Amino acid sequence: MVRTRVVIKYLGYILLFNALFLFIAALISLFQRESSLNALLFSAAMCAALGTFPYLFVEKVEELRFHEGLAISVLGWLLTCIMGMMPYYIWGGEFTLTNAFFESVSGFTTTGASILTDVEALPMGLLFWRSSTSFIGGVGIILFVLLVLPEKKGVQSSFYRAEVSDLSKMSFRTRSRHIVRIIVTVYFTLIITETILLKLLGMSFFDAVCHSLSTIATSGFSTRNQSIAAFNNARIEMVITLFMLLSSMHFGLIYATMTGKKHNIFTSRPSRMYMILVATGILLIAFQLFHEARYNLGDSFRYAAFQVVSLTSTTGLVTADTSLWPLFSIVVLIYFSFQCGMVGSTAGGIKFDRIYLFFHSVSKQLKLILHPNGIYTVKMDKRTIEHELELQIMVFIILYFFTFFVTALLLSLMGLDGVTAFSASFATLGNVGPGYGDVSSFGNYAAMPVAAKYLLSANMLLGRLEIMNIFALFMMSRRK
Amino acid sequence: MIRSLQIKLVLSLSLLVVMLLVAAVMSMMEFRNMGDSVKGVLNNNFSSIEAAKRMMDALEREDSGLLLWIIGDREEGAQTIHSSQAIIRSALRDAEKNITETDEPRHISDITEGYDAYHASVLTILEEASPPAEAKETYDNETRLLFFRAKLAVNALLMLNQEQMYHQSEIIQERSRRAMMPAFISLVAAVLFALLLFYFIRIYFFRPVKQLTESIRDYYPEKGRLDGGIVTRDEFKQLEEEMNNLISRLLWRRDNHKE
Structure with a gap:
């Protein structure tokens, strides 16, 4: 049984967290004397008022039930996206109600798909809010709330169970209550380091902060119409490529590497395989680009590396129009848009670990056909994967492709061409951002029909919440 | 709080x-x-x-x-x-x-x-x-x-x-x-605020009133304490406690009267 007042109370906490960032964005607008000040200030006041209200009434909770944690997690994301669109909608410009919702969902789910044709026309306050939505969504608003929650451990663990996948927990190798701190420590360390490096390489402080938030959260929102291509600086691209790659790896392994632990990104087998695969993708594309004389050797590697890492990490920042690249390169990039980063990172999509385990499960099943009485197990980093988790992965992959096809089908019914429909579907479900056709690297989602924008927003949320949680919530409400 | x-x-x-x-x-x-x-x-x-x-x-x-x-x-x-x-x-x-x-x-x-x-x-x-x-x-x-x-x-x-x-x-x-x-x-x-307020009033005002009314209706002296099932620590809890004090005093007077 879900206690509604308890769910409302924690949704209030989430609103208060959003209000904090809206106030910071309003301060930026105030100093810059921008037209977005009123919109940001008003949204912050609304969030703060609605967030404080349940706090006044609902008493402290000793324990949170799993179903309540799940409901708070899913509804929290939805509410955050709805409240997050408020400053955009009040400010106006290109933001209609649908566009504002799409941009908000895209930010919080770290997809980075935009409806803006002129990003540079946005005031700095709104640009900061746009980057903040990615920052909040990067590790998940629930995890941030967990960090500052004044509640008991019973409450925290329910949230934790609802928000972090079982597969992700495996590589942390520590107690659950430390995991949130590890994730947040790695998150902040990466953001601060990247900001400093980008500033040193010539970006303005504001651009450096916004792009760092965007990179580490793997959202892909830029302050420029031409994304990173606008800077045309190979050193900036190298730094961003490195940090996009790091952000797509398990934060527990990054923390272990930072603290000199044995089990780190270089010793973990899936992590090594992931890096090898990314390197192979870069080599294949760079070779083709150079072979077809699209760029010189250096530029071939430069552009291939940036685009491959950007797509596999589901960041979506761009430095080249990949829709003009040869077909083989496009196919390789599409593979990375499906595979995406590792579990325990800020990346979206199926995740490499699942694909890794999927193939090991397939191999196990084949062995069982040959030797029906044999005992075979699937292992990841010397840890045996339970049969239930194996099944969960299979179900996830099936649901992922099912959602992908259904969305693509509905988009084509809405009159979109095949390439746009399919690529928009995988680009939003995987929280990647750019696709092909009308939504290619330098394109955007502005021209999509209104219904398509809502459908893709739902797709982004499904992708960010890893599908299962939303389906579980539906099952829960049906059982009632 | x-x-x-x-x-x-x-x-x-x-x-x-x-x-x-x-x-x-x-x-x-x-x-x-x-x-x-x-x-x-x-x-x-x-x-x-x-x-x-x-x-x-x-x-x-x-x-x-x-x-x-x-x-x-x-x-x-x-x-x-x-x-x-x-x-x-x-x-x-x-x-x-x-x-x-x-x-x-x-x-x-x-x-x-x-x-x-x-x-x-x-x-x-x-x-x-x-x-x-x-x-x-x-x-x-x-x-x-x-x-x-x-x-x-x-x-x-x-x-x-x-x-x-x-x-x-x-x-x-x-x-x-x-x-x-x-x-x-x-x-x-x-409108949202009003709905929420109505919800909280229902939970924190009407429900305790109903609970207390029902517990008074079902009360008989052999039960000892009146249990209104109030979990909050607000005025309704105070009311429940005061009612129990009253019951204790009345029971004490009744017992002393008998003697």
């Missing part, structure tokens, strides 16, 4: 008041900005447009005056030319005083230059006092072209200010939307 229901209610209603106040202030500020923009459009672009139209009329009248002069009505023609010149100079001064756009000084300078050339040509015809056929030839070959050049320059100023006025009207339209938005969102938030 606030325990008193009275304080909880007062604070939550204060939140609603603050929210509505913020919305009202924001709307007022946006409306004031909108008013300033309208005033700006009237003061800046509209005055320039008026000046350009006056120049255009006067320029055409001067040209008509010249044609009158050429066909023989020299007195009226000369008079029209001089009065028109005064109007154009005055309109030019107005336009110079009211420069608001980046390109405006260039356009005014073009008009001044074009008009000076045209007027000089007109004066040449007047001074030479040639026969109509000769004057008409000079007009056709030189003055008319200078007239069109001056007219084009005035037209460019007119267009610039009209475009800016259109642009400003779009900004004002956007501002009016922004002014309405806080009110609209506050309305939605107030």
Whole structure:
């Protein structure tokens, strides 16, 4: 049984967290004397008022039930996206109600798909809010709330169970209550380091902060119409490529590497395989680009590396129009848009670990056909994967492709061409951002029909919440 | 944690008041900005447009005056030319005083230059006092072209200010939307707030009242304490405790009376 007042109370906490960032964005607008000040200030006041209200009434909770944690997690994301669109909608410009919702969902789910044709026309306050939505969504608003929650451990663990996948927990190798701190420590360390490096390489402080938030959260929102291509600086691209790659790896392994632990990104087998695969993708594309004389050797590697890492990490920042690249390169990039980063990172999509385990499960099943009485197990980093988790992965992959096809089908019914429909579907479900056709690297989602924008927003949320949680919530409400 | 229901209610209603106040202030500020923009459009672009139209009329009248002069009505023609010149100079001064756009000084300078050339040509015809056929030839070959050049320059100023006025009207339209938005969102938030408040009143006011009523109805002295099932630590908990105190006192009196 879900206690509604308890769910409302924690949704209030989430609103208060959003209000904090809206106030910071309003301060930026105030100093810059921008037209977005009123919109940001008003949204912050609304969030703060609605967030404080349940706090006044609902008493402290000793324990949170799993179903309540799940409901708070899913509804929290939805509410955050709805409240997050408020400053955009009040400010106006290109933001209609649908566009504002799409941009908000895209930010919080770290997809980075935009409806803006002129990003540079946005005031700095709104640009900061746009980057903040990615920052909040990067590790998940629930995890941030967990960090500052004044509640008991019973409450925290329910949230934790609802928000972090079982597969992700495996590589942390520590107690659950430390995991949130590890994730947040790695998150902040990466953001601060990247900001400093980008500033040193010539970006303005504001651009450096916004792009760092965007990179580490793997959202892909830029302050420029031409994304990173606008800077045309190979050193900036190298730094961003490195940090996009790091952000797509398990934060527990990054923390272990930072603290000199044995089990780190270089010793973990899936992590090594992931890096090898990314390197192979870069080599294949760079070779083709150079072979077809699209760029010189250096530029071939430069552009291939940036685009491959950007797509596999589901960041979506761009430095080249990949829709003009040869077909083989496009196919390789599409593979990375499906595979995406590792579990325990800020990346979206199926995740490499699942694909890794999927193939090991397939191999196990084949062995069982040959030797029906044999005992075979699937292992990841010397840890045996339970049969239930194996099944969960299979179900996830099936649901992922099912959602992908259904969305693509509905988009084509809405009159979109095949390439746009399919690529928009995988680009939003995987929280990647750019696709092909009308939504290619330098394109955007502005021209999509209104219904398509809502459908893709739902797709982004499904992708960010890893599908299962939303389906579980539906099952829960049906059982009632 | 606030325990008193009275304080909880007062604070939550204060939140609603603050929210509505913020919305009202924001709307007022946006409306004031909108008013300033309208005033700006009237003061800046509209005055320039008026000046350009006056120049255009006067320029055409001067040209008509010249044609009158050429066909023989020299007195009226000369008079029209001089009065028109005064109007154009005055309109030019107005336009110079009211420069608001980046390109405006260039356009005014073009008009001044074009008009000076045209007027000089007109004066040449007047001074030479040639026969109509000769004057008409000079007009056709030189003055008319200078007239069109001056007219084009005035037209460019007119267009610039009209475009800016259109642009400003779009900004004002956007501002009016922004002014309405806080009110609209506050309305939605107030409805949400009211629903939440109703929900909390039901949970924290009506439910305890019902629970206490039911527990009093089902109470019999052998039960000992009255259990209203109140879990909060607010006024209802106090009421439950006081009721139990009352029951204890009554039971004590009854027992002592028996003895």
